[in-house]
Amino acid sequence: MDIGKWLRLQWDRVLAWMFVAAGAIALIAGWVGVSGSAYAAGQLPYIISGGIGGIFLLGVGATLWLSADLRDEWRKLDSIEDALREERPAADEVAVG
Amino acid sequence: MAEAVAHSRLRTRYSSIDAPRQVAPARPLLWGAEDLLRWAITTGLGGIVIAVAWYIAAGEATFGQQVGPLDAALAGLLLSGVGNLVWLLHGRRALGERRRLLLPDVADATASAAAHVVVVGTPLTAASAATVADAFLAGEGMERFHRPGCALAAGRKGWTTATRQEHEEAGRRPCGVCRP
Numbered sequence: 229m230d231i232g233k234w235l236r237l238q239w240d241r242v243l244a245w246m247f248v249a250a251g252a253i254a255l256i257a258g259w260v261g262v263s264g265s266a267y268a269a270g271q272l273p274y275i276i277s278g279g280i281g282g283i284f285l286l287g288v289g290a291t292l293w294l295s296a297d298l299r300d301e302w303r304k305l306d307s308i309e310d311a312l313r314e315e316r317p318a319a320d321e322v323a324v325g
Numbered sequence: 326m327a328e329a330v331a332h333s334r335l336r337t338r339y340s341s342i343d344a345p346r347q348v349a350p351a352r353p354l355l356w357g358a359e360d361l362l363r364w365a366i367t368t369g370l371g372g373i374v375i376a377v378a379w380y381i382a383a384g385e386a387t388f389g390q391q392v393g394p395l396d397a398a399l400a401g402l403l404l405s406g407v408g409n410l411v412w413l414l415h416g417r418r419a420l421g422e423r424r425r426l427l428l429p430d431v432a433d434a435t436a437s438a439a440a441h442v443v444v445v446g447t448p449l450t451a452a453s454a455a456t457v458a459d460a461f462l463a464g465e466g467m468e469r470f471h472r473p474g475c476a477l478a479a480g481r482k483g484w485t486t487a488t489r490q491e492h493e494e495a496g497r498r499p500c501g502v503c504r505p
Contacts, residue, residue, distance in 0.1 A: 272391045273383040276398045281375050284402055288368060291409040298416040302355045305423050309352075311502045312427065312476065 240296035247289030254282035353423065360415055367408025374401030428476055460486040461505050463497055475503035 235242055258278010262271045356364075378398035382391040463470040464484045470492040471478040477500060478484065487495075489505065499505045 268388045269386060269391060272388065272395060273379055276375065276379040276382050276395060280398045280402050284372060284375055284405055287406055287409055291413060294413055295416060298420055299355060301420055305427055306352060308427055308502060
């Protein structure tokens with residue numbers, strides 16, 4: 229399959245995966261940073277950047293992924309509406325005539 | 326009643342396409358510019374607050390001085406979460422409204438099927454009622470046959486039920502919307 233075409237079609241899911249991957253990396257990096265420091269004052273910046281920042285990135289990724297699902301369903305409704313537009317006038321003409 | 330409501334919804338929604346060669350109405354959007362702006366602001370602001378909180382906390386030497394930035398970071402995360410939630414809930418609501426507008430729901434479909442049986446004067450027997458799913462609707466001179474709950478069959482009077490084979494023998498094709 230053409231990668232470029234696939235990326236154009238699935239840009240929202242690709243972006244979602246990038247955010248999720250970045251969030252996972254941030255969480256792991258935060259854990260490594262916290263585990264390497266013996267003092268709470270040294271750990272807290274890692275908790276903020278790695279922990280809270282990682283959760284933030286995961287949240288954005290999840291939102292983008294769910295948005296992609298909603299957009300897919302919206303496109304299906306677009307095609308149903310198109311089919312209705314094609315069918316409805318013909319049906320009305322026959323019903324009237 | 327449900328059938329009438331569904332038909333009325335479709336009539337209202339598609340009244341513009343009854344007139345031939347009319348310009349098609351603009352396709353609705355799942356999220357508008359306002360929703361996108363709201364989401365971008367809450368998410369962006371949340372991210373900035375977390376980054377600034379991290380920067381300040383990294384510059385403080387004691388835990389007591391870092392608690393403030395930690396609280397701020399949590400507030401940023403909360404702000405972003407609320408923004409994401411509002412974005413998704415708005416999308417879900419818009420999708421549900423459009424789905425209800427375009428397609429009758431299951432309750433409407435069941436009522437519609439029962440109403441059609443009464444309207445066309447071909448009451449189902451107990452045996453045939455069990456196989457109502459095998460009965461499809463079409464009008465005289467129509468080219469397509471539909472499921473009883475199909476949006477295109479809603480409100481049609483004088484349509485008769487028949488099996489798929491009978492419709493196909495009459496030269497009809499399955500509806501492109503309900504795909505019987």
